Amino acid sequence: MSEVELLNVSKLYGNKQPYIIKNLDVNIESGEFFVIVGPSGCGKSTLLRMIAGLENISEGVLRIGGEMANHWSPSQRDISMVFQNYALYPHLNVRENIVFGLRVKKISPEEREKRLLEACEMLNLTAYLNRKPRELSGGQRQRVALARAIVSQSPICLMDEPLSNLDAKLRAHMRGEIRKIQRQFGTTMIYVTHDQVEAMTMGDRMMILNQGKIQQIGRPIDIYNHPANTFVASFIGSPQMNMCEAYYDGNSQEIRINKDLKLTMTLPKLKTSTYIIGLRPEYIHIPQPNNPNQTIVQVEINHVELLGNDTLFSFQINDQQWIAKWNGQWLFEPGDKISIALDADELCVFDKDTRQLVHSSTRQDHDELQKGVLA
Amino acid sequence: MSEVELLNVSKLYGNKQPYIIKNLDVNIESGEFFVIVGPSGCGKSTLLRMIAGLENISEGVLRIGGEMANHWSPSQRDISMVFQNYALYPHLNVRENIVFGLRVKKISPEEREKRLLEACEMLNLTAYLNRKPRELSGGQRQRVALARAIVSQSPICLMDEPLSNLDAKLRAHMRGEIRKIQRQFGTTMIYVTHDQVEAMTMGDRMMILNQGKIQQIGRPIDIYNHPANTFVASFIGSPQMNMCEAYYDGNSQEIRINKDLKLTMTLPKLKTSTYIIGLRPEYIHIPQPNNPNQTIVQVEINHVELLGNDTLFSFQINDQQWIAKWNGQWLFEPGDKISIALDADELCVFDKDTRQLVHSSTRQDHDELQKGVLA
Amino acid sequence: MENPTTTGQVPSLNMPYRTFWEKTRRFQVALLFLLPSLILFSVFVFYPLFRTIYLSFFLTNQKGLPTVFVGFDNFIQLFQSADFLQSVKATFLFILYTVPASVVISLFLALLANEKLKGIHFFRTIFASSLGVSVAAASVTWLFIFNPTMGVLNRIISLFGIQEINWLADPHWALLAVSMTTIWLNLGFSFLIIFGGLQNIDQSLYESSSIDGAGYFYQLRRITIPMLSPTLFFIMTVSLINAFQTFGQIDLLTGGGPGQTTNLMVYAIYKDAFVNFNFGKASAEVVILFLLILIVTLLQFKFVEKKVHYQ
Amino acid sequence: DDNRIQIVFWHSMAGPPLEALNKIVNDFNQSQDEIYVKPEYQGSYEESLAKFRRVGGTDNAPNIYQAQDIGSKYMIESGDIVPVQQLMDEEHYNMNQLERNIRNYYTVNGKLYSMPFNSSTPVVLYNADAFKKAGLDPNKPPETYSQFREAAKKLTQANKGMKGFSFLNYPWFFEELLAVQGGEYINQNNGRTGLATKATFNSQKGLNIFKWLREMQKDGTLANYGTSGDNESSGFLTQKVGMFMSSSASMAEMFKNAPFKVGVAYIPRPDNIERQGVVIGGASLWLSKGKSAKEEKAAFAFMKYMASPKSQADWHIHTGYFPINPGAYKEPIIIKNYKKTPQFKVAVNQFHDTKSTYATRGPMMTLMPQSRVIMSRAIDDLYQGKNLQQSLDTAADHVNEAIAQMNLANKK
Amino acid sequence: MMAIKRGSLYVVLILIALLLFFPIIYAFLVSFMSTKEVLMGHLIPKSFSLTNYIDAFQALPLLHSLINSMLVSIITTIGQIIVCSLAAYAFVFIEFRGRQFLFFLFVSTMMIPWEASIIPNFVTVQKLGWINHYAALTIPFFATAFGTFLLRQHFKTIPKELHEASRMAGLGHLSFFLKVVMPVSKTSLVTLGIYCFLTTWNSYLWPLLVTTDERSRTAQIGLRQLHAQENVTQWGVVMAGVVIVAIPTLLVLFLGQKHLQKGLMDGAVK
Ligand SMILES: Nc1ncnc2c1ncn2[C@@H]1O[C@H](COP(=O)(O)OP(=O)(O)OP(=O)(O)O)[C@@H](O)[C@H]1O
Ligand SMILES: Nc1ncnc2c1ncn2[C@@H]1O[C@H](COP(=O)(O)OP(=O)(O)OP(=O)(O)O)[C@@H](O)[C@H]1O
């Protein structure tokens, strides 16, 4: 049993300083892959370090496997961890760095060697086994740190941005491998990342932190579709969700973004007022003839980015820069005027004051189409 | 004048070790934004360090502003650099770290303060000015390193994965800012990244390195569309390009991937033989009725990843895992059998032995459509 | 992945001619930094050394001036003299008694002082305190501690029913007694240095290994000691050299006796130079001592520094 | 005062003697306004001599230099000094007012080289209370080796934890025990009639001393304090030792500190050999050469002052050194003091009883300091039970070698 | 568990502290004893009277020599830190031909016993006319292999990225040295400073040789003057002198330690 429970956990460094983590309450189940995301400096690493026992818990209770663990020593917790700054032993070579923990745990030499080779194979480290950390590139160091955690096969594993210095290809590969290993050993994984793809694809659940407070916890796709507030909405999804203020008239059932742009939508629960609306870049469509749901509007492009498979272009809505993401490569130039189509069903609506979600987009999946392609 | 020329540059650490960089030959123009990508350990950091004068050049010539600079001291080169591991001064607080170089250059205190505040504003560091590096989170440290380079306004700037520890939102913001500053000052920027989006959107040109050798140099989108070889093809674009061997029959003008899957295509220059074909995940389409170009095939999904705005799913083609990327959220399950559509026009073809590109996809932009949406 | 896009001609590598002046720039800069040291060393160390080497080939008169050139006679005589060989032996024994013990004990103290406890600052100061006491004052104090009848040491051992020991006058014990004093004298400094080294070790290494479940001693063996190795190497080398040159304690505690068991080389040199005023002989002894230290230190650098891990 | 002649005086006096010295110098400086003496401490005798060897004859040399007895030969030969005899003759100074036995030491070839200053002799101090306990007469201390041995035995038996006798490893005592038998330390009449070429302390007389000590060692009555005089003193004061050989200069401290009555005895002699007396120890004052006649005269004036009965009386009382001017004994301060502690007199008597022979005038040799280092080893050998004659012979050989080498080196 | 561990740690700490500090306590106690008490082997003085201290002060111009010692020690410390850190810098941060050799040459100077060079050096100083000048007491100790070695060991632990970043910022060697290396190495500098101060403070033979005059003499010489050669030593007074002379050094040690702790905190590289 290796569930990790945080009950009202808070953290401050020194008495006079502000809370880094404030009343954090979450229950990470045994064998769960739990992803933590949040802006830089929001307390992710601090949280991991508290779970690992490297930082004392200022307030609240930490339970591991159901037992109060606030005062357990790190080694009692049987955890492995990938540090954000790697924390490799500079005096040991790659091989020794990786098996360091195994020696401590008195794993037999054969087993040690086996795990070492497996991990190095997976991480393309085999050629560097005899190097010292200072003779490695940034990504290689990170991989050593990762290997160290992988070979330990501890029931709980904490990873702090473990793939940040790897290239996309290797990263994609590692995503799969980490997930596989985690499943294989039933590891409880707590995983900090800044990468949208990792956040969306790896975790069973995801937690969004901001300034030491939980913003939302849930399945990644649910969070994507139903962001609890504007912070989550703009933080999850890349490019970020477009937002602006809009006036909803309950009578005419119209969302008025500006005098030219009005969308008709039925929001029975909402009263007439100003809201914040959000629209994801991929929901800004290419106008399709004869689609009654679409509202077509002309915008002037002021910036274009070709990503290869997608094209991002931005334009102004009210005082906000909106970004649209279209498939394929569109050779627009700044200054081009184009027509885009919006669909009221795809809007998220947030309260203007509390910034909480009051209505989320209703079009997420391609149910009908899906039927078409499924054999 | 701040162009940077590398003429046949090579590097080895110690005599008995292999070449880390081998005969590198590239000319980076003054004011150019030059992006370097490549797998971890391929020599990117080493290359930057050689340009900066931190690592001596084993062979070849480095020219800066037209002059032979192999033996210039780093300070003579007037270069700023963001180190992969930040290299912050532990004894100085954030403010002092950032203005450190300005003091050396005897910039006036007012100017110093101005640049400091601008940079901190941009990087959300204003609250941390009096902290020592060890009291900062990973991302905050990286931002300090970035600020240090930004305020220096050197004509040449080297950045080694400067955004790797930032969250997507901030990263998107920083991309724009770095580009803006680079334009504003006409900086010659040499930028190492692992991020596909950065690589695609920031650079005027991009260089792909592998094992110390140049694979391709060119405009990002050109490289995306016409990858010089299979390495580049699989390295640029995420998820990576799907590849497998296929037989091209010059007579029947058919590409035979396997006995069930054959695409008709005209490749006049190619002789009948086995090639490697590549197809980007986004070119695997939802079957559309009545599209003569499409070849429809049924596949069994074995893995699905919901990214929110896109869905990735993989299936087997011959002995390869292929990945498709479809817009929106598709609630497939592993084991589902679905129909997908391939378009022969979108295939890249590589020589089986040399792995060089022999034919690239002819369908990249949405010319026709574009006309439709342009006002 | 052969044939990258670089096919350009190899440019004519017209290396601009660099003058000798330019090529040795770094050496010149280094020299600037080293200049104050070099000048002072030349005047106060190398010159006396050369003078010493020169004198070692002469007999000197009572004013210490060279008079008769005797070639290697001084050396030959030394090697034939039982006294001298005894002092070499005593020196090596003394090193054996003091150096490892000082290093090990101060390492132990430093580790203790590295614990995070309330009031630890106080103990750290105490541990370093022997550094604040001069050799002379310390020796005098120890003289009383070693006093055969009233000394604390004998009082304590007599509590255990052990016979009183004539610490300083018994040839079996004198060197040990002097070593004990020396170790005490060394502790403060070695402690301070090792403690500083300990505190400099990156904390995250301990964090990482404690997560791996490494216990205290495992960390000690596998992290602390290797990471501390530059410091340990330093303190070992310095202690070794200092041990070779011990003088004050001997002078005050035993005067080289009993039976020359504590007549360490430097003390012998001092006697020959200051009391006997036999500079030729003293110089020859210095040269031999110098060579001995040189050899031992070279061995240190050659074999031990290999094991030292620098960042 | 700028127009006073400044006389620099290097000395090695520390502790109580330093205070006494400073007082004399102050008195002198205040007694007249032409000469100003500036005393400068130069460390121990060895340290001071090492320095003087370097500066002797240069401008840095002091006007007056205090050298230890055994450094005298070097001083004479150094060529950096003016014999005081020269000034004495010029000024018709009455040399006879100085103690003869002390003068004798510093007289070579009929010429007095330096002005004696601080002089001491060895004595035996004993624990009179312990004597009583052991059934010995505290007023009749032992005189001969066998008496000492006997007394030591009795003291050891009668007093728990006490050893009868202690002999410090300080070769001066050996030299004295040799002289008391009329034994010469080196040839050429103890180096006084020519350059000594051989050590003679390994004679029968030398062996007598060692044998006697060895016997007591075997008896278990001999304590060994190595080279530490302080440990020995404290052993005596804590009644761990009944008798020991001490410098007369430290008697006063012992009287003051001992919780028992301290007796003073002559140093022992072999039973069958007549007592010749003791050699003077301590140091004397030397005049630097190369100073102006005016300074020389001024320096000598100060020396004369130092040798005056009054100064010497003060000096004697405060330090335990003997007055070099017997006139001092008539000073009331001394008379008063002797009444209080008559034991002082024993030392003075022993000194006055000395017959002037080459043996008791003391060895005159440049290598005396070195010979002490060598002898110290022989004494160590003694304590370690090595063969006595062999130890002495080895020591003598070493001294001979050193002499030979020195003679070779100094030929030029 | 924790409490037991902590408790036993304290016991060990206290025992060791007592053991190590005993000689110093003992010296302190002796400074209140009469000679008699000392020679009788007492451990605790009968009364804590200050007579010995008064005697010590009366016998000697201790105050003046303390000031001299202080000045000489401070000057030597500063000089040594400057000269040695410059040299150590060159050995660590400048790669030049013959670096190894020169460094070893430096270290080798440690092997020459000072006692052996003291006479030639005395002659040198005499020729330079430095007798009785602070120059003679300080300048010969500005360059020490020990200090260079100590600092070199510490400089070697400075991450090379800091050097690189500074070079990029356009720092020359001198400013990198002053602005980065020195502040980052505060702890070692303090350590060396303490050591240098104390050894200078405690040195005796050299100051004795190169000074003749009370005006330029240091406290250790004064101390020695309490210690008569042919008489019974007045241990109480000597120890009082020792204590008086040791108080400034212990103070330096104590304050230096505090500084050291602080330096370790914010100088911590990484
Ligand atoms: N001091 C050294 N000695 C030997 N090999 C080294 C040394 N430093 C780096 N290398 C090797 O040189 C190669 C290139 O390293 P470099 O740091 O340039 O890689 P990189 O492209 O920056 O990788 P990353 O993306 O992981 O940072 C790596 O294989 C690395 O192991
Ligand atoms: N020792 C310290 N003293 C004071 N504040 C600290 C200390 N360590 C970290 N902080 C602050 O605590 C906050 C949380 O830090 P933490 O390292 O947990 O952030 P993070 O979420 O991991 O950020 P990143 O993504 O940038 O790594 C930051 O604002 C940081 O400045």
Ligand SMILES: [Mg+2]
């Ligand atoms: Mg972090």
Ligand SMILES: [Mg+2]
């Ligand atoms: Mg790199």
